[in-house]
Amino acid sequence: MTGDVGVLASGGCHIFSGCGFPAPGLQDFEWKPFFTIGSFSFTKPMLLAILAALVVIVFFWMAFRSPKLVPRGMQNLGELAILAVRDQILRPSLGRKGDSYLPLLVSLFFFIYIMNVMELIPLLQFPVTSRIGFVWPLVFIVYFLYLYLGVKNQGAWGYLRNMIPPGVPAPIYIILVPVELLRFFVFQPFTLGVRLFGNMFAGHLLLTIFTLASWYLLSLSVGLVYAAGSFALAIFVFLLETLVTLLQAFIFTTLTATYIASSVEPAH
Amino acid sequence: MSSGNDASTQAQKRAAAEGRAQGLDIGWTVFSYLLAGMAAYGAIGWLIGRAVHVSLLFPIGMLVGLAISLGFIIYRYGRVGPGRGGLGRGGLGGTASPQDRGVTGGSSPRGRQGDER
Numbered sequence: 001m002t003g004d005v006g007v008l009a010s011g012g013c014h015i016f017s018g019c020g021f022p023a024p025g026l027q028d029f030e031w032k033p034f035f036t037i038g039s040f041s042f043t044k045p046m047l048l049a050i051l052a053a054l055v056v057i058v059f060f061w062m063a064f065r066s067p068k069l070v071p072r073g074m075q076n077l078g079e080l081a082i083l084a085v086r087d088q089i090l091r092p093s094l095g096r097k098g099d100s101y102l103p104l105l106v107s108l109f110f111f112i113y114i115m116n117v118m119e120l121i122p123l124l125q126f127p128v129t130s131r132i133g134f135v136w137p138l139v140f141i142v143y144f145l146y147l148y149l150g151v152k153n154q155g156a157w158g159y160l161r162n163m164i165p166p167g168v169p170a171p172i173y174i175i176l177v178p179v180e181l182l183r184f185f186v187f188q189p190f191t192l193g194v195r196l197f198g199n200m201f202a203g204h205l206l207l208t209i210f211t212l213a214s215w216y217l218l219s220l221s222v223g224l225v226y227a228a229g230s231f232a233l234a235i236f237v238f239l240l241e242t243l244v245t246l247l248q249a250f251i252f253t254t255l256t257a258t259y260i261a262s263s264v265e266p267a268h
Numbered sequence: 269m270s271s272g273n274d275a276s277t278q279a280q281k282r283a284a285a286e287g288r289a290q291g292l293d294i295g296w297t298v299f300s301y302l303l304a305g306m307a308a309y310g311a312i313g314w315l316i317g318r319a320v321h322v323s324l325l326f327p328i329g330m331l332v333g334l335a336i337s338l339g340f341i342i343y344r345y346g347r348v349g350p351g352r353g354g355l356g357r358g359g360l361g362g363t364a365s366p367q368d369r370g371v372t373g374g375s376s377p378r379g380r381q382g383d384e385r
Contacts, residue, residue, distance in 0.1 A: 087281075087282075087285065088285055089289075091282070091285070092282070092285040092286040092288065092289040092290075093286075093289045093293075172340075175336055176336070176340060178308035178309070178312065179301065179304050179305045179308045179309075179333065179336060179337060179340070180304070181308075182304040182307055182308045183297075183300045183301055183303075183304030186304070186307075187300040187303045187304045187307070188296075188297075188300050191296055191299060191300055191303075195296075251292060254288075254289050254292055254293075255292060255293065255296060257289070258289055258290075258292070258293040
């Protein structure tokens, strides 16, 4: 982490010592590269993303490298994870016939969840998804998948036509066309990505603010009371974030499933 | 606990999960409609405003778009009951048949109450 956090951690920058609070901000999401090759810089979020992918791959590989009929150990855990995604995310939207999308949804869910939860793990302490560049590729995978499925199952024209509910009077139909096109092609993927990014970004910022403030306010004066208050809030935000990390992964995957469902379902 | 009870709990859980997925989807679809309405008609208003040199047409277009979105949201979702609309079969989110959408005809959209499954 750069700038003010380092200054604050290393020195005695506390309240009443003539040192202003170095408020966290966008600069806390910028990282000094570990190394640079040409114009490419390898930074901490990239390392964490690779780590997240490895965690997911290794976990499921360990669980199912030699599957037994009666699961033991890691396989138990792996089956629990897969069944949770199937019963809570896939089946409610896609039903039984959507089971072929289970590998996609399971890997999407756990990849996003691990990237999110890195916010809360000491030393890692950074949610990869709070850099929007890591979110868009996931969104594009989902976006092109459901566009492809929609065109494949309903035909390009049928897919477009089905966006607007039939039975709408003709003048209203014409009025709705620009709204519907923009919603479907722009705002649906946009909200999918921004929701995940925004939640993780805000969560990380809140955690940074309250932990920094706890340290900054710490002094042998009335500041001690403020520091205690700030620390209590930091704990509260931490607990909230344990929920948010899971919830955001869940929402992203659930919406993916519903988008796939609306593409797969052919017109009647 | 008897097995019959287990089965009904399972069904309840499944219904709850379906309701949750449907709620999430509708919530975000409605939000997207509001944004899309404002953006689409804001852009149209801006273009016309540029052509005829009336800059006020841009905000007016956005308001018109918002009104259209709101009206359509009420038309499409405002009267859907709390029952399961059948998202798994295409549902309310995107592309589906008139029955699944719960909008059977412009003249009497209430007539679809019977097809709630």
